[in-house]
Amino acid sequence: MRKNLFNVGALFRGFSTTFSYIFKKKPTIEYPSVKKQHAPRFHGLHELRRYEDGKERCIGCELCAIACPANAITVMGAENAPEDRRSPGERYAASYEIDELRCIFCGLCEEACPTDAIVLTPRFEMADYRRGAFVYAKDRLLVPVEAGVGTPPDERPNGIPSDLGGVARAKDTVDITAGYEATNRGHILKKQTRGLAG
Amino acid sequence: MTVPIWLIVLIKAIVVLAVVITTFAYSMLFERKVMGWMQLRPGPNRVGPWGLLQPAADAVKMIFKEDLTPDTADPLIYRLAPFISLLCAMGAFAIIPFSANADGTLWAVGNVNAGILFVFALTSIGVYGISLAGWASGSKFPLLGSVRSTAQMISYELSMSMSVIGVLILTGSTALADIVNAQQRVWFIIPQIIGFVIYVITAVAETNRAPFDLVEAETELVGGFHTEYSGLRFGLFFIAEYLNMITVSCLATLLFLGGWNSPIPWLPSTGLMGLVWFLIKAGLFLFFYIWLRSTLPRFRYDRLMDFGWKVLFPVATLNLVITAVVVALMPHA
Numbered sequence: 072m073r074k075n076l077f078n079v080g081a082l083f084r085g086f087s088t089t090f091s092y093i094f095k096k097k098p099t100i101e102y103p104s105v106k107k108q109h110a111p112r113f114h115g116l117h118e119l120r121r122y123e124d125g126k127e128r129c130i131g132c133e134l135c136a137i138a139c140p141a142n143a144i145t146v147m148g149a150e151n152a153p154e155d156r157r158s159p160g161e162r163y164a165a166s167y168e169i170d171e172l173r174c175i176f177c178g179l180c181e182e183a184c185p186t187d188a189i190v191l192t193p194r195f196e197m198a199d200y201r202r203g204a205f206v207y208a209k210d211r212l213l214v215p216v217e218a219g220v221g222t223p224p225d226e227r228p229n230g231i232p233s234d235l236g237g238v239a240r241a242k243d244t245v246d247i248t249a250g251y252e253a254t255n256r257g258h259i260l261k262k263q264t265r266g267l268a269g
Numbered sequence: 270m271t272v273p274i275w276l277i278v279l280i281k282a283i284v285v286l287a288v289v290i291t292t293f294a295y296s297m298l299f300e301r302k303v304m305g306w307m308q309l310r311p312g313p314n315r316v317g318p319w320g321l322l323q324p325a326a327d328a329v330k331m332i333f334k335e336d337l338t339p340d341t342a343d344p345l346i347y348r349l350a351p352f353i354s355l356l357c358a359m360g361a362f363a364i365i366p367f368s369a370n371a372d373g374t375l376w377a378v379g380n381v382n383a384g385i386l387f388v389f390a391l392t393s394i395g396v397y398g399i400s401l402a403g404w405a406s407g408s409k410f411p412l413l414g415s416v417r418s419t420a421q422m423i424s425y426e427l428s429m430s431m432s433v434i435g436v437l438i439l440t441g442s443t444a445l446a447d448i449v450n451a452q453q454r455v456w457f458i459i460p461q462i463i464g465f466v467i468y469v470i471t472a473v474a475e476t477n478r479a480p481f482d483l484v485e486a487e488t489e490l491v492g493g494f495h496t497e498y499s500g501l502r503f504g505l506f507f508i509a510e511y512l513n514m515i516t517v518s519c520l521a522t523l524l525f526l527g528g529w530n531s532p533i534p535w536l537p538s539t540g541l542m543g544l545v546w547f548l549i550k551a552g553l554f555l556f557f558y559i560w561l562r563s564t565l566p567r568f569r570y571d572r573l574m575d576f577g578w579k580v581l582f583p584v585a586t587l588n589l590v591i592t593a594v595v596v597a598l599m600p601h602a
Binding site for chain 2: 088092
């Protein structure tokens with residue numbers, strides 16, 4: 072004990088360390104206003120892709136649902152009607168639901184998919200007050216036609232997913248709503264929140 | 270028409286209180302900011318620009334929280350304890366001189382000729398607030414905290430008083446103004462460096478701050494003496510703790526750092542400039558407190574007692590004896 076108490080050199084080093092830290096650059100990212108740029112293949116919220124001509128890639132084979140270790144995916148396939156073809160194949164997903172509360176974001180669905188229809192995007196802001204809001208159906212999963220149809224999320228201009236792309240330039244304040252424009256999902260979420268409040 | 274003396278004192282008291290409370294609020298923010306920087310965080314920055322309104326937000330939070338009293342608590346003493354702490358913490362500011370005019374008029378609410386004794390008496394009574402709070406909470410963690418507080422105070426107040434007596438011998442007076450005036454040429458930190466070091470260490474223990482915050486010791490005792498307190502009553506303890514910090518910083522400035530005497534010989538040390546010097550010195554001392562807190566881990570209980578009794582007390586006594594002998598042998602100038 073005496074040895075430690077009178078080790079003034081160690082005390083001095085400790086004090087100089089803490090003092091020098093005052094002037095160091097702080098690694099904090101001011102989250103809601105500045106967002107971190109995630110790696111392009113970050114495992115976040117899912118997305119259902121389309122072909123260049125706007126047709127859905129999903130053929131309703133349910134392989135993703137079988138591969139899912141968390142049983143988070145429910146797919147109901149249906150035959151394509153000849154006058155209104157949703158996908159190039161015979162079948163398409165009449166309903167496609169992912170329970171994001173069950174999902175463990177492992178990406179096995181991505182690997183199981185024979186047509187690269189289901190992919191994980193780096194989007195991670197999914198918080199909500201209602202359990203039901205975490206069951207994502209096709210209306211929120213399917214990529215809108217105007218948002219880089221045909222390209223996988225990590226090859227789209229401005230990086231991926233459009234609402235996070237190029238976002239984390241430090242000291243940048245990001246207009247979140249503008250970012251969501253590209254995929255429309257932000258608007259849907261916002262509408263739902265309004266419905267809850269009003 | 271002359272202004273009655275009680276009115277002058279009242280106005281002075283109100284001004285000092287207002288300034289001190291504001292200082293408390295911003296020393297809290299300052300601490301959180303500096304601690305944050307030292308831990309590579311930006312510190313509070315959400316409320317107002319640079320988090321400047323954080324104290325107001327905290328105050329609102331404290332006021333609106335529920336005021337709980339445990340069933341097993343002694344209701345009267347439980348409610349009384351925070352007020353004892355706060356009253357003693359605030360009372361010390363009644364006699365602390367912040368500056369002086371050229372003609373010797375003090376910038377203080379009252380000039381007590383036994384000033385230093387008054388401050389020590391008040392801080393000693395302030396410990397009762399903590400001890401009683403822990404005792405009256407009727408819960409085991411606060412009880413441990415209050416037992417620790419008592420033991421800690423016994424082992425530290427003695428060394429603290431001893432370290433200060435050296436200054437009193439050099440000055441020959443217990444009035445704070447006399448002590449500052451005696452430091453016009455040489456600050457007492459130079460002849461009394463041992464006393465100063467002991468004072469700094471014991472002052473940290475006295476105010477229950479890290480690394481001597483055994484009374485609160487979040488890791489072991491939840492919150493120590495204030496575990497059961499919530500809302501505004503906890504707030505009172507919080508204010509008392511910070512006011513005590515400010516008090517001992519002011520005392521260190523007055524006793525060892527030359528009070529409002531200018532550190533640069535050709536700059537004036539009276540009036541407003543004196544206040545500025547005083548605030549700078551006390552502020553640096555406050556910063557040192559925060560620096561200490563974010564650098565050193567908490568002492569173990571028995572080691573603290575060991576350190577207090579076996580190191581600080583003998584050294585303080587030795588310092589006192591040497592000072593007394595030197596002063597007695599030196600011819601009076």
